[in-house]
C-alpha cells in the first residue's frame with residue numbers, strides 16, 4: 330500500500346478492494362513502527378483519522394465520494410486543525426489547541442481525505458534543517474545522521490519513509506522544495522496567492538505559501554487541486570477558478586524552452602550535485618526540450634534581501650505571542666512587563682529570537698529606509714530578472730539546493746552557512762513565482778533535487794514537465810531500504 334500512487338489508492342478505495350479505515354490503520358501502524366527513528370510527527374491524530382476514515386467509507390459506499398476521498402495525509406503543524414494541537418514547532422504553542430480549521434485543512438477535509446497527524450517542523454518555519462523545532466530534530470530516512478531539510482522536514486521525512494501517501498507543507502524561502510530535494514520527493518510551491526493562508530500560522534506574510542509534498546508530480550497535481558482556490562478570508566488570495574492540475578500532465582514537452590541560469594551553476598554548487606543535474610537536463614533534451622543559457626543577475630542579493638524582509642515581517646507577525654492572548658505564559662510574573670519578557674523569552678527558541686531582533690532593528694525609525702525600503706527595492710529588481718528571463722524561456726531549471734543533505738549538527742551554530750542552503754529557492758518567493766523540486770538522482774546515497782521555476786500561474790506547465798521527466802526516470806520511486 331505504501332508504494333501506491335494517489336490514483337492507485339483512489340482506484341483501490343472506489344473498487345472496495347480496501348476500506349479507508351483499513352488504509353488509515355495501515356499508515357498509522359507504519360507511523361507507530363517507524364517514527365521513533367525519525368521524529369517526523371509532533372501529533373498523531375489516531376482517533377480523528379479513524380473517524381474521518383469511517384465517514385469516507387460511508388461516502389465510498391454511497392457512491393458520493395470524490396477522487397481523493399478516504400486517502401490519508403499528514404499536515405505540517407503550521408496549519409490550524411480544529412480541536413487538535415497546532416504547535417508550529419514551538420514551545421510558545423505547545424499548549425495551543427486550534428479552535429478552527431485552516432482553509433487548506435477544511436478544503437482537504439471536504440475532499441474526504443483523512444488526517445493522520447501533524448508533522449514536525451522548524452520553529453515557526455524558520456530553518457533549513459528542522460533542527461530549530463522545540464520537539465527535536467527530524468532525521469532523514471535516507472540516512473538518519475542527516476537532516477531532512479526544513480522547515481517542512483517532518484512532512485518530507487514522513488513521506489520519504491512512506492509513513493503517509495502525501496503531505497502538506499509551506500514555503501517562505503524554500504521550505505517545500507529544499508526538504509523535498511533532500512528527501513527525494515516532489516514538492517510544489519505555488520504562485521503566491523493561489524493557496525489560502527487563512528489559518529496557516531504566519532511567518533512572513535508576503536512570502537508564505539502552502540503547497541503539496543508528494544511522491545510524484547501526478548500526486549502533487551491532485552492535492553494541489555484540493556488545496557487551491559479563492560478564499561475571501563485571505564486578502565491576498567487570487568480570485569480565479571481552480572484549475573484541473575492533472576489536465577496537462579501528458580502533454581508533450583517537445584519544443585519546451587528551458588532556461589539555465591548561469592548564476593545557479595556557479596561557485597557555491599557542489600560539483601557532484603551539478604553533474605546529477607546535467608544528466609537530468611539531457612533527459613529533458615531527449616524529450617525535445619531546447620536549452621538556453623540565461624542570466625538572473627541579482628541572484629546574489631536574494632539571500633540578504635530575504636533576511637531583511639522575512640525577519641521584518643516575522644517580528645510583526647510574532648508580536649501577537651505575548652503570553653496574554655494564547656500560547657505559553659511564564660510562571661509567577663511580577664508585573665506586565667515581566668510577563669511579556671519572560672513569556673517570550675521562555676516560549677521562543679534562539680533562531681526565532683534572532684529573527685525577531687533583526688526584524689525589529691530593520692524596521693526601527695532611522696533604519697527603515699536603509700534596510701527595509703532598500704530590500705523592497707532590490708526585491709523588485711529580482712522580480713524583473715525573472716520577468717526578463719520568461720520573455721526568452723518557458724521554464725527555468727537548476728539545482729534546488731547547492732548540496733545534498735548535510736549532517737545533523739553540522740551547520741546549526743553557523744546561521745550564515747545555513748541561510749545559504751536556500752540560495753536557489755529564495756528568489757522565487759521574493760518574486761511570488763511557482764516552482765517545484767523533483768528527484769533527479771543521488772550523491773553518496775543522498776537524494777538530489779532538480780528545481781523547475783515557472784512564470785506566474787504556470788503550475789500546470791511545471792507539473793507537466795515534472796511528470797514527463799518522471800515517465801522516463803525512476804528516482805521518485807526509490808525508497809530508503811529500512812522503510813521499503
Ligand code: GLN
Nearest residue numbers: 454456500501502503504
Ligand atoms: N530556510 C528559510 C528560512 O529559514 C526558509 C524557510 C521557509 O521557507 N519557511 O527562513
